[in-house]
Amino acid sequence: MSEIIIKNVRKEFDDFVAVQSSSFTIEDGEFFMLLGPSGCGKTTTLRMIAGLELPTSGEILIDGQDVSRLPASQRDIAFVFQMFALYPHMNVRNNISYPLKSQGMRRRDMRAKVAEVSKILGIEDILDKPVGGLSGGDRQRVALGRAIVRDPKAFMMDEPLGALDAEFREHMAEELRSLHDRMNATTVYVTHDQLEAMQMGDKIVVMNHGVIEQFGTPQDIYDRPATTFVAEFIGSPAMNLIRFEGQLAAGDDAVSVGSHRVAVPQSSATAAGKLVLGVRPEHVQLNDASAEGLAARVVATEYLGTTQIVTLESEHGEVKARTAASIDVGVGENLRLGFDVRTLSLFDEADGKVIPSALHDQARDRAGGWAHG
């Protein structure tokens, strides 16, 4: 199995830049997520790694070898297509053994290999069926079988669960993840579903408009978003972005939001002007009107069983809070908001980038570096 290094890779279609110069490293055995909204260049990136698309510039290294000009057939990478792309004129067995056939493997060995793979995937009983009548889940398994049968250097998966219905997705997601854990194969997985990315991924790259917004572990991306885009894209409901005018010097551990002082993780940079305070709904505390904090009025509540989402209106815009469902709040009630100091992020509104603080030092220590931009 293998390490994949993407170095300044860029892709243009005529005048349109689908992927801006991007760099990241996919470590050996990692389950790696490419996450972003529709049209952000995820598929294009994946196809460049697989060799179905040639980068306009940049290098792609697999195990140290530059493969960016190599045809797909010579890269030894498996690809699971969104609609599976099973060969419609072949039965399940021939679909799975097709990659082996190209290597000129002997018939007997091929049969043994297909048997082994179909056992792992639990599809032994459908081997001689045509692929036309298979259910979504079985198609998915056959597509996986065709991918894993030849022990490729890495797997590329383009929204492999996208064609399945919601109920089955979760089940297949688990199956995929456990398959990965068993084989420990480097896997690059494209999705626009942030929950899927958070659940399954070891590492996530968040893309937007062909630009890499952030690269890190799910926890990092959730707790320490590098840009306001990531802050809003990840989490449901999204991170609250409280816009205000203020200033911040290196070493400060509080910032004035309007007339109110908010404690923040110690800043390691200086910033002034239009700033954005990012706070996750679960880190918003609802206090009595008599307490200290940002004044806000409840405009709606949404009951979710054990928790509820409370929507409030403040002079800095709408704020959502996730609290225990047992806390009784009524619409129209005036409250004060408190924020959990450990998890607050500050962004510069002009470029949307985070202002580094003590919050990020912890992450850097743990993950060995983080990148954005």
Added chain:
Amino acid sequence: MSGLSSAWSVTEPSSRQKWIAGILVIGYALITMMPLLWVFLTGFKTPPDSISYPPKVIFEPSVEGYVNLFTTRTRVTPSQLDALPPPANFAEEIVRQRDMVIAGPSKFGERFMNSVIIGFGSTFLSIVLGTMAAYAFSRFRIPFTDDLMFFILSTRMMPPIAVAIPIFLMYRQLGLSDTHLGMILLYTAVNISLAVWLLKGFIDEIPREYEEAALIDGYTRFQAFYKVVLPQAATGIASTAIFCLIFAWNEYAFAVLLTSGNAQTAPPFIPTIIGVGGLDWPAVAAGATIFLLPVMIFTILLRKHLLRGITFGAVRK
């Protein structure tokens, strides 16, 4: 149709609608089949029966037309006829009833084979070249694709007879006049525009992912083309082949002009039968019947594909 009958189901036609549709289809089929049936029946009439008035629908069948089609005959006097040994076969017997003897085989068999060679040869070549061109137009970024496609179609826009004279002169110069190769090339040139256009439509319908999957699975582009794309384009190829064959098989104008002895096809030959010993309609009808067979058999063999193909990929599986 009436609101009452369609009220039961929006998509499923009512039984009355089915009846009406069935009657219309059968009626139409009968009308179009009538001339064919008449030709077929005439082939089995004797010459007097074939021109009797009123026309005979019930008659005693005879293979005289077929015998005449495949033979040339000479008239003999009754005394000569009496001097001959008894007839060797049924054909000889039929011919002698008309005071004639068989002089030798006619050219029909040869002309028919020419039609087979030229018809199937040009169809094969049109399909091979057309499939590859259509694949290239469908999959690769070719500059001026739209203009090129229009140019290819435009070769079909003028009547063939308009270019007949230049082609006649050119072929004489090149030594292609009255050769099988010449006719194959000519019919391929005419058919290829149709083939490229039809096949491009079919190949456009095949998702690229299948080929990409094959590339990923370790196959070259060409392998992906013939192992993955071709099997899926089979429907389109079959229906395109039928259209090409029908054109090449029935073509008359070029065949009259460019062929005479060596490579003459059946269409210009069949009318010449009329001239041999009076108006021999049964022989003409027999020739027409045999001439129809190959296209009919070819179409029946491919009809499973044709039915889907004729919608030009409009309906996805």
